Amino acid sequence: MNRALQLLALTLACSAVVACSDDDHVKILVFQASPDTIEVGQSTKLVFAVDPADAKVDISGLGDMTGTTSATVSPTATTSYQLTAKSGSAIET
Numbered sequence: 001m002n003r004a005l006q007l008l009a010l011t012l013a014c015s016a017v018v019a020c021s022d023d024d025h026v027k028i029l030v031f032q033a034s035p036d037t038i039e040v041g042q043s044t045k046l047v048f049a050v051d052p053a054d055a056k057v058d059i060s061g062l063g064d065m066t067g068t069t070s071a072t073v074s075p076t077a078t079t080s081y082q083l084t085a086k087s088g089s090a091i092e093t
Contacts, residue, residue, distance in 0.1 A: 024088030027051045031083045043074040048083055055087040 029049040038044050047070045050057055057065045060082040065071060073081075084093045 024090040025052075026055045026085045026087035026090040026092050028083060028085055028092050033081075038075075040076065041074070043072050046071045046073060046081060050085040050092075052087055055085045058084045058086075060084075 027050065029051055031046070031048045033044045033046050035044055046059065046062075048057065048059075048065070049069055055066075057068075059065050059071065061079070062071055062073070062081070073079075082093060084091065
């Protein structure tokens with residue numbers, strides 16, 4: 001039997017944006033998907049960590065993830081997730 005499988009590529013975005021004062025800082029320590037490629041109908045786990053641990057965390061398509069360190073997702077098409085961390089006036093995306 002011939003079977004075509006569509007793979008979904010998950011793109012995770014991280015880049016430093018702003019750190020406004022010496023007292024305010026934020027850093028994305030980890031942002032990865034495991035596994036990083038899945039087939040339609042499968043799930044993957046997004047794992048993330050920020051410093052400080054109480055920073056506000058938002059992931060595009062998922063919303064506020066503050067206080068958590070992972071999320072299971074089951075996208076139905078190629079999907080990109082972007083994590084934004086905020087602490088005081090510091091922001092990292």
